[in-house]
Amino acid sequence: MEWLVSLLGAGLVMVTLRDLFHTLWHPTRHGGLSRLVMTALWRLARRFRTRGRVVGLVGPLAMVTVVGVWAGTVVLGWAIVYWPHMPAAFTFSPGSEAAQEPALLDSVYLSLVTVATLGLGDITPGEGWLRLVSPLEALVGFALLTATVSWVLEIYPALTRRRVLAVRLALLRDADPATRQLDSTAGALLLDGLAVEVARVRIDFTQYAEAYYFHDGEDHSSLAATVGYAAALAEHGQAAGRPDVRLAGRLLAGALADLAAILDQRFLHTGGTPTDVFAAYAADHGRAS
Incomplete structure (x- = not known):
């Protein structure tokens, strides 16, 4: 016994x-x-x-x-x-x-x-x-x-990457670039860079799922509030005249679709489109997408 x-x-x-x-x-x-x-x-x-x-x-x-x-x-x-x-x-x-x-x-x-x-x-x-x-x-x-120390040191850089992407999207939204500005080499580089950052955040949600439960505070640093604008940029890119911009737009759209799939699979469970998932993500974090 x-x-x-x-x-x-x-x-x-x-x-x-x-x-x-x-x-x-x-x-x-x-x-x-x-x-x-x-x-x-x-x-x-x-x-x-x-x-x-x-x-x-x-x-x-x-x-x-x-x-x-x-x-x-x-x-x-x-x-x-x-x-x-x-x-x-x-x-x-x-x-x-x-x-x-x-x-x-x-x-x-x-x-x-x-x-x-x-x-x-x-x-x-x-x-x-x-x-x-x-x-x-x-x-x-x-x-x-x-x-415990490693957990803290790992999760806060992931939060920083997410908030940097959110701030960048907020600044772009405020600048409101014209269609002709996006339909250029600079626009292609911009969309490609955003796709890379979105892919990083997608990996962070996979490896550091706890990061989802950290509230980002103000709207300009909240990815839940700004990710919808990234989807709008991807649509503009895919409709551009230049092939390099269209390719970058497709890359950004694909990265956003992967991010939406991870958010839906692990946290939201809407079973909807990326637009539905991002709207649910914004609502779950108390933001208007």
């Missing part, structure tokens, strides 16, 4: 590590827990759409929540591993009153100390297999800290 309880704790740790791997390192990044938490918080925040600060906190708050759940589950899982063998399989420092505490409390305490790599030494494993398992928890704790 003791080993069954320990195996249950080990299974809980493995489930957490699997979710961490799929959230941060898997190529398609289909993290289960992170997506559930972020989706739930996003839907909750939509009920307070008039309060911009609430929506703006969803992304950061969801990341903190996910990391907290990961850490708490790892601590609990390892505590369950220790619990059936506490205190007989452990040694206590002289004068310590830890052995007089409930076994579960000592197990949680030891797990917290170990995962935080503090190594206080007042409770140490005595049996051989526990002396091997305990350092593994410290390694998991270090990996969790490293993964």
Whole structure:
């Protein structure tokens, strides 16, 4: 029975590590827990759409929540591993009153100390297999800290790329280039550059799906509010007289179609055309496309 309880704790740790791997390192990044938490918080925040600060906190708050759940589950899982063998399989420092505490409390305490790599030494494993398992928890704790830092460092550049594209589209919309200006070599280069940026954002939504739940704030930095203008530019490009501009327009239209497919598949589930998807994207982020 003791080993069954320990195996249950080990299974809980493995489930957490699997979710961490799929959230941060898997190529398609289909993290289960992170997506559930972020989706739930996003839907909750939509009920307070008039309060911009609430929506703006969803992304950061969801990341903190996910990391907290990961850490708490790892601590609990390892505590369950220790619990059936506490205190007989452990040694206590002289004068310590830890052995007089409930076994579960000592197990949680030891797990917290170990995962935080503090190594206080007042409770140490005595049996051989526990002396091997305990350092593994410290390694998991270090990996969790490293993964959290990496997650933050990865997701914010993705947000920057998305907002740069949104600002560029907003500036183009305000400049309102004439048809003859687009039907030129400069117009072809412009449309081609936009297609590249849209493709980057599409990849970001694939690899950093959590970025969807970050609100972009003002309209000029919100891709949800400006992506419709990119579709209009693609239409103008495809109707141009110059073949290079038509090609660039088709490239931009294709990149936008790929982006719409990712948004619809992963977040919106409209089953509609790219125009329908972008309208739903704008509505979901509280913007008028």
